Amino acid sequence: xxxxYPTNRHxxxxxxxxxxxxxxxxxxxxxxxxxxxxxxxxPLGDKATLNIVSQFGDNAALQPVLEEISDLWEADHPxxxxxxxxxxxxxxxxxxxxxxxxxxxPDIFDYDAAEGxxxxxxxxxxxxxxxxxxxxxxxxxxxxxxxxxxxxxDDTFYAVPRASEAVGIFYNASMFExxxxxxxxxxxxxxxxxxALKSAGVTPIAFGNKDQxxxxxxxxxxxxxxxxxxxxVSIESIEGSGTYSGADVTxxxxxxxxxxxxxxxxxNFNGVSADxxxxxxxxxxxxxxxEGSGYTPDIxxxxxxxxxxxxxxxMINSALARQAEGGxxxxxxxxxxxxxxxxxxxxxxxxxxxxQAEKLWLEAGVLPTTDYSTDGTDIAPLLQENVDVVQAASxxxxxxxxxxxxxxxxxxxxxxxxxxxxxxxxxxxxxxxxSLDDALTEARSSxx
Amino acid sequence: MTQATIGAALAGGTTTRRAPSFKLGARSGRxxxxxxxxxxxxxxxxFMLWPIGQTVWLSLTSWNGLSLSPTWVGLENYQRLIGxxxxxxxxxxxxxxxxxxxxxxxxxxLLAAILSASWIRGRTFFRTVxxxxxxxxxxxxxxxxxxxxxxxxxxxxxxxAAIGLDPLTQGWLAQPDxxxxxxxxxxxxxxYGFAMVILLGGxxxxxxxxxxxxSLDGAGAWARFRHITVPGxxxxxTLLLVISFINTLxxxxxxxxxxxxxxxTATEVVAYYIYALAxxxxxxxxxxxxxxxxxxxxxxxxxxxLRLREKES
Numbered sequence: 001x002x003x004x005y006p007t008n009r010h011x012x013x014x015x016x017x018x019x020x021x022x023x024x025x026x027x028x029x030x031x032x033x034x035x036x037x038x039x040x041x042x043p044l045g046d047k048a049t050l051n052i053v054s055q056f057g058d059n060a061a062l063q064p065v066l067e068e069i070s071d072l073w074e075a076d077h078p079x080x081x082x083x084x085x086x087x088x089x090x091x092x093x094x095x096x097x098x099x100x101x102x103x104x105x106p107d108i109f110d111y112d113a114a115e116g117x118x119x120x121x122x123x124x125x126x127x128x129x130x131x132x133x134x135x136x137x138x139x140x141x142x143x144x145x146x147x148x149x150x151x152x153x154d155d156t157f158y159a160v161p162r163a164s165e166a167v168g169i170f171y172n173a174s175m176f177e178x179x180x181x182x183x184x185x186x187x188x189x190x191x192x193x194x195x196a197l198k199s200a201g202v203t204p205i206a207f208g209n210k211d212q213x214x215x216x217x218x219x220x221x222x223x224x225x226x227x228x229x230x231x232x233v234s235i236e237s238i239e240g241s242g243t244y245s246g247a248d249v250t251x252x253x254x255x256x257x258x259x260x261x262x263x264x265x266x267x268n269f270n271g272v273s274a275d276x277x278x279x280x281x282x283x284x285x286x287x288x289x290x291e292g293s294g295y296t297p298d299i300x301x302x303x304x305x306x307x308x309x310x311x312x313x314x315m316i317n318s319a320l321a322r323q324a325e326g327g328x329x330x331x332x333x334x335x336x337x338x339x340x341x342x343x344x345x346x347x348x349x350x351x352x353x354x355x356q357a358e359k360l361w362l363e364a365g366v367l368p369t370t371d372y373s374t375d376g377t378d379i380a381p382l383l384q385e386n387v388d389v390v391q392a393a394s395x396x397x398x399x400x401x402x403x404x405x406x407x408x409x410x411x412x413x414x415x416x417x418x419x420x421x422x423x424x425x426x427x428x429x430x431x432x433x434x435s436l437d438d439a440l441t442e443a444r445s446s447x448x
Numbered sequence: 449m450t451q452a453t454i455g456a457a458l459a460g461g462t463t464t465r466r467a468p469s470f471k472l473g474a475r476s477g478r479x480x481x482x483x484x485x486x487x488x489x490x491x492x493x494x495f496m497l498w499p500i501g502q503t504v505w506l507s508l509t510s511w512n513g514l515s516l517s518p519t520w521v522g523l524e525n526y527q528r529l530i531g532x533x534x535x536x537x538x539x540x541x542x543x544x545x546x547x548x549x550x551x552x553x554x555x556x557x558l559l560a561a562i563l564s565a566s567w568i569r570g571r572t573f574f575r576t577v578x579x580x581x582x583x584x585x586x587x588x589x590x591x592x593x594x595x596x597x598x599x600x601x602x603x604x605x606x607x608x609a610a611i612g613l614d615p616l617t618q619g620w621l622a623q624p625d626x627x628x629x630x631x632x633x634x635x636x637x638x639x640y641g642f643a644m645v646i647l648l649g650g651x652x653x654x655x656x657x658x659x660x661x662x663s664l665d666g667a668g669a670w671a672r673f674r675h676i677t678v679p680g681x682x683x684x685x686t687l688l689l690v691i692s693f694i695n696t697l698x699x700x701x702x703x704x705x706x707x708x709x710x711x712x713t714a715t716e717v718v719a720y721y722i723y724a725l726a727x728x729x730x731x732x733x734x735x736x737x738x739x740x741x742x743x744x745x746x747x748x749x750x751x752x753x754l755r756l757r758e759k760e761s
Contacts, residue, residue, distance in 0.1 A: 094727060097513065097730075098513065100514070121514065124514035124515045210622075210710070212708060212710065266600075267599065268599035268623075271597070271599045271621040271622030271623075272598075272599065276598070276601075412728075413724060413729045416708075417709070417710060420710050421711065424624070
């Protein structure tokens with residue numbers, strides 16, 4: 001009897017055809033990555049659509065500012081349609097790299113200006129070099145060398161740094177006044193203020209490290225008050241030779257741990273989110289908040305400009321001139337797959353460098369990365385204090401780096417888990433520094 | 449073809465005339481069957497075989513997920529994985545989670561035994577209420593329980609304080625010695641209702657005469673449960689063990705939402721570690737090798753489980 005089912009010969013043939021087809025497709029390796037486009041693409045003046053991804057998903061107060069500035073540019077370029085998508089920084093980090101690699105990314109995106117963030121995308125060929133546009137529009141004349149260096153990798157300029165930032169101390173002025181505490185200008189005064197707040201039953205420093213990155217700012221404040229900026233830059237860069245195991249960094253780590261052990265920070269901080277820590281500060285449950293000036297728009301938005309003041313974190317190593325953790329927060333970059341890079345560059349030029357834009361950004365709490373002067377501008381006192389802190393550090397020892405978040409994702413990953421363990425007392429400063437150095441060594445060796 | 453011809457064919461015509469048409473029909477039928485299977489197979493190949501093949505291939509490369517071309521490194525990723533303490537620590541957390549899920553199954557068994565008793569009033573109501581957490585999205589569950597575990601404002605610590613158990617209040621997700629248990633407890637909250645329903649189904653298939661006969665022979669409630677109920681639901685227990693094992697080994701969402709693997713790496717499970725390797729530190733090739741190993745582990749243990757069960761049967 002002849003079977004109506006396939007014979008073995010037919011099965012084998014069918015399987016073979018499918019096998020070859022599968023093997024071919026698998027081995028063809030259609031995995032990510034698109035060849036970067038070259039040339040200027042659609043010229044300025046032609047009809048085009050600009051798709052933009054902004055990091056302001058975290059910062060609703062800045063979204064209307066960007067819309068307003070972009071609308072001003074669109075008024076002069078009615079032939080261009082601008083679509084802006086807002087993502088949180090976290091969501092952007094998770095989704096943008098793969099969409100850029102698949103060639104479906106936006107024309108312009110706002111991304112962390114660090115070797116371990118934007119630098120990774122740039123070196124992978126996903127970001128369009130901007131030197132030609134910087135020359136054309138004169139951006140290098142408006143940006144300082146230290147700012148340009150933040151987005152320059154392999155001697156190529158890749159993005160326009162969007163906002164200056166520095167870590168300092170936000171403090172609740174009315175609470176300080178009620179407790180008879182002076183704003184701390186020295187490290188000893190800072191410790192005395194923390195003790196006084198603790199005695200008054202108030203959490204001295206609002207700190208939530210569940211999201212892992214806040215430890216970079218708290219511990220980073222101690223490091224930047226102890227270690228010279230040049231040494232920090234050497235540690236926090238792939239090309240550098242510095243390590244976290246140096247005596248001064250270890251001493252700074254111990255200092256930060258001392259704040260925890262003294263009961264200065266929010267209890268159970270590894271279970272408290274950054275948002276909850278911020279809320280505890282603005283609702284008066286904590287007296288100080290050691291964070292970046294980037295929080296200012298949120299503070300003004302939620303509290304006005306009454307109770308909160310911003311001062312530099314006092315230097316622990318008194319031999320050093322004033323310096324601060326920080327750098328730039330975000331940068332405008334053009335994706336290498338953009339079909340309209342010339343139009344994108346013109347949009348960036350207006351949105352970041354025009355007088356109208358600079359004024360609106362500053363009034364909204366975004367500190368300029370250019371030579372834009374705040375003289376004659378009517379800005380909130382808290383904002384002026386932000387400018388002063390950045391200026392004082394720039395004029396002194398300099399603004400360093402985002403601790404653990406600058407050189408490589410490997411170091412950032414080691415920082416995130418290690419800092420939680422270190423501040424919780426599970427590992428000591430030497431072990432923490434060694435784990436960071438292991439990651440740094442791996443990052444440096446894999447970059448060669 | 450006329451009716452007469454058809455009738456003749458059915459009645460049995462000459463072999464020489466019928467054979468070619470039969471062969472042609474069979475061949476056509478064979479190819480038809482292939483074509484019928486093809487759409488399903490194409491979907492399976494596109495969404496299962498292709499990604500699996502690609503993952504295996506990527507596991508033999510070094511790739512950051514962004515550059516144009518991965519670099520072939522052979523078995524280097526697998527060699528590195530053998531010495532990766534973090535991988536094995538996260539696998540250990542998975543196994544801890546597996547054991548934790550057995551508690552949920554035990555609770556499910558207990559509830560099923562209680563709610564199968566005919567004298568309980570409102571059984572349907574209780575079964576429904578207990579099953580509700582199963583229907584919820586794990587992400588939503590994670591967010592809600594994260595709030596419940598909040599050290600300073602969470603419901604758990606507030607509740608403990610309200611009944612005078614202040615010394616027990618703590619940062620449930622902040623401490624490495626409680627974080628894993630807290631996450632597992634959350635997972636179990638969504639699972640024990642499912643276990644209860646599956647086991648109830650098994651219990652309802654047990655012949656009531658067996659219980660009656662056992663009672664007449666003087667068997668108490670425990671003896672009836674031990675010697676009638678448990679053997680009668682062995683298939684359901686095996687099913688639950690396999691399901692919980694697979695689900696637990698591939699678990700990701702609760703850890704992602706509640707702890708990010710922290711504090712430190714205290715709650716890091718393999719799937720989260722794979723995610724971190726691929727999308728945080730851009731080591732896609734290495735992450736693929738860990739994914740392949742995890743898949744092989746799940747396949748082996750599942751096969752062993754099922755084989756043992758077959759032998760027992």
